[in-house]
Amino acid sequence: MPELPEVETIVRSLAPRLEGRRIISAEVLAPRIVRHCESDVSACVAGRKIRSVERRGKFIVMHLDDGALTIHLGMTGQLLFDSPRTPYTRAIFQLDRGTLLYDDVRMFGSIEWTPAVPPRVERLGPEPLRIAPEDFYAGIHTRKASIKAVLLNQAVVRGMGNIYTDEALFRAGIRPDKPASAISRKRADRLLTAMQEVLLEAIEHRGSSVSDYVDTEGRRGDFQDRHRVYDREGEPCVVCGTPIRRTVVAQRGTHFCPRCQR
Ligand SMILES: [Zn+2]
DSSP states (O other): OOOOOHHHHHHHHHHHHTTOOEEEEESSSOOGGGGGOOOOOHHHTOOBBEEEEETTTTTTEESSSSSSEEEOOTTTTEESSOOOOOOOEEEEEEEEESEEEEEEOOOOOOOEEESOHHHHHOEEEOOTTTOOOOHHHHHHTTSSSBBHHHHOOTTTTTSSSHHHHHHHHHHHHOOSSSSSGGHHHHHHHHHHHHHHHHHHHHTTTTTOOSSSSEEEESSOOOGGOSSSSSOTTBBBBBTTOOBBBBEETEEEEEOTTTTTOO
């Protein structure tokens, strides 16, 4: 599933291509990807100009001269620019210059048009790359759930998913199942720094291609080669050599070093 770095990579490459363009027509080939809105997306976006494109957590928001087109890539969504149609193309946006395709094999993604940014997107927690340490600590220290569950909660911080949560907790030396409320201010600061470092490094490497994630030009990211715990069960910890363990925390497959993380 695309997380913050993958969506950021897509937005950075889409924004210069889309901003200022006009949508001539839009065709939704799979109606079930239009979710959370009653609007006829094709009719609402046709003729509209794209003012700006931004990432909100894992959502891609295109601000039009009338309303907002919000896309969530779900598990397997892809936004491809000037790329050939495939059997998984679910929507086609014909622009005055270029074509934007929305491909999605499993169709857990969504496209919606709303008069303004949808309230559930507005309500997301702060960006992990911008939150102040004291606000981060305030957001986690009253929560009794595991720190992993708390980081995945999009109301606490937005954009963290399974991969970067595991990687950040490893770098911070914190066990994923530790109750968030048991983490000291000092360790919370270290965790926030680890999250920011791992997210920035992943953005630099254009994200992780663990399943079928590709960017807007169809290129794979290469941060998966730099994962220290995620999907490395049984392999030696890069710090201490102990085999990485896999368990389930917050109903998600979770990877950690039993020696380095406390
Ligand atoms: Zn270790």
